[in-house]
Amino acid sequence: MREKDTLMRPARFSKALTAGLAVGALALTACGAGGDDATNGGDSGAEGGTEAGTGSASDANVNIGMFAVPANLDYTTTGGAAVFEALLYNVYEGLVRLDADGEVQPLLAESWEISDDGTEYTFQLQEGVTFHDGTEFNADIVKFSLERLDEWSANTPEMLSAVESVEVVDDHEVTVMLSEPDYDALFWLAGPLGTMFAPDSVDDLATEANGTGPFEFVTYENAVRMELARNDDYWGEAAGVAGVELTYFEDASAAANAIRTGGVDAILRSEAFDQFESFEAEEDIEVHVGSSQGVVVMSMNQEHEALAEPEVRRAIHTAIDKEAVLAAATAGYGEILGGPSVPTDPYFTDFSGTYEYDPAAAEEMLASAGAEDVSLTFNVPNRSYAEASAQVIQDNLEDVGIEVDLQTQEFPAVWVEENMVNQDFDLAIINHVEPRNMANYANPDYYWGYDSAQAQDLFDQAAAATDDDEYVSTMEELTEVIVEDSPGAWLYNPPNVGLTTEGISGLPLNDLGVGIDLSDVTVSE
Incomplete structure (x- = not known):
C-alpha cells in the first residue's frame, strides 16, 4: 500500500456525461487568474461597516456580497455552482477537501491509502463526528453517500463513475473500490460529489441542509440572502465568526455601492472591473486579486x-x-x-x-x-x-x-x-x-x-x-x-477579485471551483 496520498487529482474524463448533467458546473460570475496567497490580508477595509462588522471576533457576524444565485439547496439535482459554493466546506463536508493551493487534504477522513494497482482507496475516518441533527457520521454514511451518486442528476456525477462499490470495514474504516484505476478520484471526492449526507435528510435537500460542517444552515430567501450560524458542536476547529449572511446582488454596481455604504462587509467574485482602480485608492476598502478555474x-x-x-x-x-x-x-x-x-x-x-x-x-x-x-x-x-x-x-x-x-x-x-x-x-x-x-x-x-x-x-x-x-x-x-x-x-x-472592509480577514483568495470555505473568516475591531 502507498502512504497517504495528498496529490491533487485532476478531473475524471467520462464519455458518459450528458448535457443536462453538466449544467451544474456553471456559475453566473467571471473569475480567473491571479495571486498566490491562500487568504486575503487582515488589515482590509472600512471603519464601522454593517452591524455584521461589529463586536468581538467570537460573537461577530459578517455580511458577504455574492452574485451567483442558488435556485435551491439541492446540488445533487440542481445545476449551478452557486449552490455548492455556499454550502460545501461550510455546512457539508466530504472525506477530503482542497486546500488554498488546490492540494487534496484530509477532512472527514483523517488518512487514506491507495492500493498499488490504484483500484482500492481505504479511508480511516474521523471519530466523534455528528451531523447537525445529531446523526453519527461513520462508514455506513460513506457507503450510503457514495453509492447514492447514481441518483444525482446534476454536477457531473459520472466524474466518479469508476466507483464500483464501497466496503465497510468497521465504523471508522471504509474501502472504496474502483472498476479501473482513476488518476483523479481523490480530486472529485474533494468536491461536491464527495459530500456526505445523513440518510434521513436526503428527502429535504432542496429546502434544508444538514451536514457535519462548521456552520449550520439557518435560512435561504431565494435570490436575496442565505444565513449560516456557527456550529458550536463542530468536531474540528470552530468557525471564526458567529454567523455569515450571504447577500445576493443582480449586478456589480449595486454590490459596489453596498460595500461603499456599509451594506456588506465584503464582496466575493466582484465584477466591478471599472471601479477597481478607485477602490484601490480608498483607504477603507481593500482589493484582493486571486486565481480561479474560469x-x-x-x-x-x-x-x-x-x-x-x-x-x-x-x-x-x-x-x-x-x-x-x-x-x-x-x-x-x-x-x-x-x-x-x-x-x-x-x-x-x-x-x-x-x-x-x-x-x-x-x-x-x-x-x-x-x-x-x-x-x-x-x-x-x-x-x-x-x-x-x-x-x-x-x-x-x-x-x-x-x-x-x-x-x-x-x-x-x-x-x-x-x-x-x-x-x-x-x-x-x-x-x-x-x-x-x-x-x-x-x-x-x-x-x-x-x-x-x-x-x-x-x-x-x-x-x-x-x-x-x-x-x-x-x-x-x-x-x-x-x-x-x-x-x-x-x-x-478572468481574475477572482474580492473586496473587504476594515477588520475582515480570512476570506478565500483563490476560487478552486468547489466550496467557498468561510470558516477562517474573522472580524476584528
Whole structure:
C-alpha cells in the first residue's frame, strides 16, 4: 500500500456525461487568474461597516456580497455552482477537501491509502463526528453517500463513475473500490460529489441542509440572502465568526455601492472591473486579486453547416481581438487564453499566440474554406462580461464578412435551457468555472458537441495514468489536438477579485471551483 496520498487529482474524463448533467458546473460570475496567497490580508477595509462588522471576533457576524444565485439547496439535482459554493466546506463536508493551493487534504477522513494497482482507496475516518441533527457520521454514511451518486442528476456525477462499490470495514474504516484505476478520484471526492449526507435528510435537500460542517444552515430567501450560524458542536476547529449572511446582488454596481455604504462587509467574485482602480485608492476598502478555474469560451455548434468545417472555426478564432474582448469585459484584468486550460492546470500550455488577431488571415481562411454569406446566431447570457465580450466579437466577425445576430438571454433559466439542454445555438458564450473543465471535451453529447475519437482516446489514457509525468504529457498532447480542432474560441481566464472592509480577514483568495470555505473568516475591531 502507498502512504497517504495528498496529490491533487485532476478531473475524471467520462464519455458518459450528458448535457443536462453538466449544467451544474456553471456559475453566473467571471473569475480567473491571479495571486498566490491562500487568504486575503487582515488589515482590509472600512471603519464601522454593517452591524455584521461589529463586536468581538467570537460573537461577530459578517455580511458577504455574492452574485451567483442558488435556485435551491439541492446540488445533487440542481445545476449551478452557486449552490455548492455556499454550502460545501461550510455546512457539508466530504472525506477530503482542497486546500488554498488546490492540494487534496484530509477532512472527514483523517488518512487514506491507495492500493498499488490504484483500484482500492481505504479511508480511516474521523471519530466523534455528528451531523447537525445529531446523526453519527461513520462508514455506513460513506457507503450510503457514495453509492447514492447514481441518483444525482446534476454536477457531473459520472466524474466518479469508476466507483464500483464501497466496503465497510468497521465504523471508522471504509474501502472504496474502483472498476479501473482513476488518476483523479481523490480530486472529485474533494468536491461536491464527495459530500456526505445523513440518510434521513436526503428527502429535504432542496429546502434544508444538514451536514457535519462548521456552520449550520439557518435560512435561504431565494435570490436575496442565505444565513449560516456557527456550529458550536463542530468536531474540528470552530468557525471564526458567529454567523455569515450571504447577500445576493443582480449586478456589480449595486454590490459596489453596498460595500461603499456599509451594506456588506465584503464582496466575493466582484465584477466591478471599472471601479477597481478607485477602490484601490480608498483607504477603507481593500482589493484582493486571486486565481480561479474560469475559462470564458465562445463555443461553436458544429451542427451549423459552416461551423462543421474546422478551417471556418479556426478563421473565426483568428478574427477575434482578444485584447479588445478583455478590455471590454474586465477592463483588462485577467489572462488571455488560446486553449481550454488555465494557468493553474499542471498541463497548461500557453496557446495565446496560436490564433492571434489577424482579420486579413481570417478572411483568407474563410475564402479557402469556401465559406460565403455566413450568418450566425450568437446566444449571450445577460451577464455584463458576456454581453461586453459578445459585442466586440460581433464587430470582429462582421469585419471579416460574417453576419452575427446577438440574442441576449436570461441566465440561468433561458440560456441554460436553450444552449446546454436544447443545444439550440450557433455561437454561445459562458464562463466555465468548474475545475478541469476540459473533461467536457471528452463527451460528444455535451452542449458544444465536440466529437473526436482521438481526443477521447487521449482522455482515457490520461485517466488511466499511474504517475504525474505520464498524466501531464498525455494532457499536453490532448490539449494540442483540441486547440487544432478549435471547437470553441477560448477567450480569457478572468481574475477572482474580492473586496473587504476594515477588520475582515480570512476570506478565500483563490476560487478552486468547489466550496467557498468561510470558516477562517474573522472580524476584528
